[in-house]
Amino acid sequence: MRGAPYTVSHRTTGAACGLDGVAELADLMTLDLANRLEQLPQAPMSLRRMEADRRLYERAVPLLPRAAVAALHRTYRPRPFVLVLVDGLFRRTSRLLRRLRARRHAG
Numbered sequence: 001m002r003g004a005p006y007t008v009s010h011r012t013t014g015a016a017c018g019l020d021g022v023a024e025l026a027d028l029m030t031l032d033l034a035n036r037l038e039q040l041p042q043a044p045m046s047l048r049r050m051e052a053d054r055r056l057y058e059r060a061v062p063l064l065p066r067a068a069v070a071a072l073h074r075t076y077r078p079r080p081f082v083l084v085l086v087d088g089l090f091r092r093t094s095r096l097l098r099r100l101r102a103r104r105h106a107g
Contacts, residue, residue, distance in 0.1 A: 026063035030064055033071075036053060037072075037075055048084050051079055
């Protein structure tokens, strides 16, 4: 991580909010990971998105508590590229078929 203080964007206003140090960044990353792990069972996610999240959280491992790192590694296992690719193709094809069916039934 480069530079200090770190900044994040306010969720609703988009304004930049400063972080005074690594401790605040660590707290935010821990909270973000905890929220994601809690939501994951109810929110189906593509393997591509999961892989992107895993890479992000892996970069934050030095900031995270041990329990959070253990939960991360249990939940976000690295996936082979081909599996991520096939999942993406399947999801896109499914969306396309749903759209085509909806058009056929609408018209």
